[in-house]
Amino acid sequence: DTGVSQDPRHKITKRGQNVTFRCDPISEHNRLYWYRQTLGQGPEFLTYFQNEAQLEKSRLLSDRFSAERPKGSFSTLEIQRTEQGDSAMYLCASSFQAGSRGEQYFGPGTRLTVT
Amino acid sequence: AQTVTQSQPEMSVQEAETVTLSCTYDTSESDYYLFWYKQPPSRQMILVIRQEAYKQQNATENRFSVNFQKAAKSFSLKISDSQLGDAAMYFCAYRRGRDDKIIFGKGTRLHILP
Numbered sequence: 001d002t003g004v005s006q007d008p009r010h011k012i013t014k015r016g017q018n019v020t021f022r023c024d025p026i027s028e029h030n031r032l033y034w035y036r037q038t039l040g041q042g043p044e045f046l047t048y049f050q051n052e053a054q055l056e057k058s059r060l061l062s063d064r065f066s067a068e069r070p071k072g073s074f075s076t077l078e079i080q081r082t083e084q085g086d087s088a089m090y091l092c093a094s095s096f097q098a099g100s101r102g103e104q105y106f107g108p109g110t111r112l113t114v115t
Numbered sequence: 116a117q118t119v120t121q122s123q124p125e126m127s128v129q130e131a132e133t134v135t136l137s138c139t140y141d142t143s144e145s146d147y148y149l150f151w152y153k154q155p156p157s158r159q160m161i162l163v164i165r166q167e168a169y170k171q172q173n174a175t176e177n178r179f180s181v182n183f184q185k186a187a188k189s190f191s192l193k194i195s196d197s198q199l200g201d202a203a204m205y206f207c208a209y210r211r212g213r214d215d216k217i218i219f220g221k222g223t224r225l226h227i228l229p
Contacts, residue, residue, distance in 0.1 A: 003159075004159075031215060033215070033216070035217075040221065040222075041221055041222075042119075042206050042208070042219030042220050042221050042222050043160075043206075043217075043219050044219070045216040045217065045218070048215055048216060056215075056216065058216075091160070095215070102215060103162055103165070104162075104215075104217065106152075106159050106160040106161070107159060108158070108159045109159065
């Protein structure tokens with residue numbers, strides 16, 4: 001296991017469709033984060049998990065978004081009824097420890113295009 | 116609310132020269148961490164350097180160093196002996212001590228001129 005992986009890398013969907021992204025963290029990492037990055041902006045925090053528990057959700061995470069980490073390993077991010085404004089890069093990151101030394105390692109991202 | 120501001124959308128530097136990227140932040144917290152992340156084109160984001168707010172000494176990682184001015188809430192990144200592989204988007208970022216979410220600036224795109 002060499003790093004955080006995300007699947008798919010690219011997704012094109014029509015407005016109104018549902019999409020699901022997967023993130024596989026570094027195997028011993030207990031924390032997993034989702035960020036969204038739109039063009040010309042820095043990543044914005046969406047939500048994070050410690051093991052299977054979702055500990056925080058951003059106000060950016062509307063009702064159409066849901067994230068899970070059922071067994072404390074991989075995570076999925078689902079967007080229902082996609083809108084053009086959902087077009088962005090969705091980044092996943094993982095870390096081993098909380099707090100000061102918990103460096104977050106990022107995956108390559110899933111680029112979503114909603115047409 | 117905490118904010119991170121990068122006022123230079125793009126910068127260019129000649130190969131082998133030194134460049135400084137600027138960043139300011141706003142927080143009322145005393146326990147926090149500052150970071151510079153590098154995001155090369157179509158590649159994943161990696162951590163370049165980290166600074167703990169309680170440390171007075173500026174962090175250094177090989178050719179990368181920071182100038183941390185806590186009172187001014189300034190956190191600049193200096194890249195010495197710039198190399199072509201340094202071309203990337205650089206994000207300044209903040210994390211409150213007890214939080215885990217990271218707040219990013221908008222980024223500075225760095226071009227390296229051969």
